Amino acid sequence: MKKIILFVCVLFISTLSIHAQKKKDLLEEIDKLRKELKTTEAELNDSRKKEKATLTQVKTMEAQVKDLKETNASLLTNMSSFTELSNQKAKNLETSLKSLQEKDKQIKTINDAIGKTDSTKLATLTVLKNALGSDANIAVQNGAVLITLANTLLFGEDDNNCVIEDKAKGVLGKIANALNAKPDLKIIVEGNSNAIKFKDKSISDNWDLSTKQAASVVRALQNDFKVDPKRMDVLGKSEYGSQSIETATRIIIDPKFDEFYGLVKENMKNGSKK
Numbered sequence: 001m002k003k004i005i006l007f008v009c010v011l012f013i014s015t016l017s018i019h020a021q022k023k024k025d026l027l028e029e030i031d032k033l034r035k036e037l038k039t040t041e042a043e044l045n046d047s048r049k050k051e052k053a054t055l056t057q058v059k060t061m062e063a064q065v066k067d068l069k070e071t072n073a074s075l076l077t078n079m080s081s082f083t084e085l086s087n088q089k090a091k092n093l094e095t096s097l098k099s100l101q102e103k104d105k106q107i108k109t110i111n112d113a114i115g116k117t118d119s120t121k122l123a124t125l126t127v128l129k130n131a132l133g134s135d136a137n138i139a140v141q142n143g144a145v146l147i148t149l150a151n152t153l154l155f156g157e158d159d160n161n162c163v164i165e166d167k168a169k170g171v172l173g174k175i176a177n178a179l180n181a182k183p184d185l186k187i188i189v190e191g192n193s194n195a196i197k198f199k200d201k202s203i204s205d206n207w208d209l210s211t212k213q214a215a216s217v218v219r220a221l222q223n224d225f226k227v228d229p230k231r232m233d234v235l236g237k238s239e240y241g242s243q244s245i246e247t248a249t250r251i252i253i254d255p256k257f258d259e260f261y262g263l264v265k266e267n268m269k270n271g272s273k274k
Contacts, residue, residue: 128178128253136171144254147175151193151247155213159195159247160203162212164220172217175251176225187221187232188252189214194239195247211236217249 128138128147137148154168155161164172179187191210203209214234221227239247 128175132171132174136175144252147251147253149249149251151213151249154217154249159193160197160199160209162203162209162216164216169220169224172220173225176221176227179221179227179231179253180225182253183228183231185231186254187227188235188254189217189221189232190235190237190250190252191217192237192239192247192249206238206240207236209236210238213249217251 128145132138132147139146139148149168149171151159153171154164156165179185191212191214193206193210193213195206195209198205198209203212211234214236218229218232218234221232222229
């Protein structure tokens with residue numbers, strides 16, 4: 001009986017000891033799990049913080065990417081505009097260059113025509129000076145060759161006279177020879193009279209007298225020296241057109257400007273075809 005009790009006691013003590021050991025092991029396991037749980041919670045919190053920071057960085061980067069895309073699109077638009085503007089400027093420069101080249105051609109054409117006209121004037125001036133010598137005053141004025149003849153040479157001392165004096169026929173003949181050698185030149189005979197009294201009642205005033213005297217010179221050139229009348233015009237200036245104290249008649253020799261402009265126009269037309 002004692003053995004049984006002892007066995008039971010031993011068994012009970014053993015059971016208690018085992019139970020105590022298991023309890024201790026269990027408590028240690030629980031403590032370990034708690035520590036692991038805390039560690040895991042800490043790691044989870046840290047991961048959450050990192051995730052939050054990462055999300056913030058992602059949003060920031062997305063915003064930056066958006067800004068970069070907008071900037072890039074703006075740059076592309078500006079580049080396209082700049083390219084278009086550059087192309088337009090290049091076209092404008094090319095157009096301006098062509099316009100300048102065309103104007104250079106036109107200026108050259110006009111200069112050539114003017115040079116040809118000036119050469120004609122110079123040749124006419126030279127011929128007249130050689131032909132007339134000191135018989136008349138010859139000059140170039142306002143682009144025309146100008147021959148000034150005193151009215152006393154043409155009409156004598158009577159300032160009312162409209163008839164050409166015989167002594168003037170020699171000078172007019174020399175002028176006519178030079179004019180007939182240049183049939184492309186236009187001739188204007190300009191009268192400048194300054195009579196004070198008019199003996200002939202058919203003459204109204206110096207306008208009338210100047211015109212009649214200029215017409216007499218034109219008739220002499222036409223009838224006596226065969227100058228084409230289609231080339232000549234008559235102009236009366238009276239005392240208001242006098243160039244000096246003494247009255248004078250002027251023979252103005254000028255190119256036919258319609259032909260001059262026709263020449264310029266034709267040269268420009270031919271130049272544009274080249």
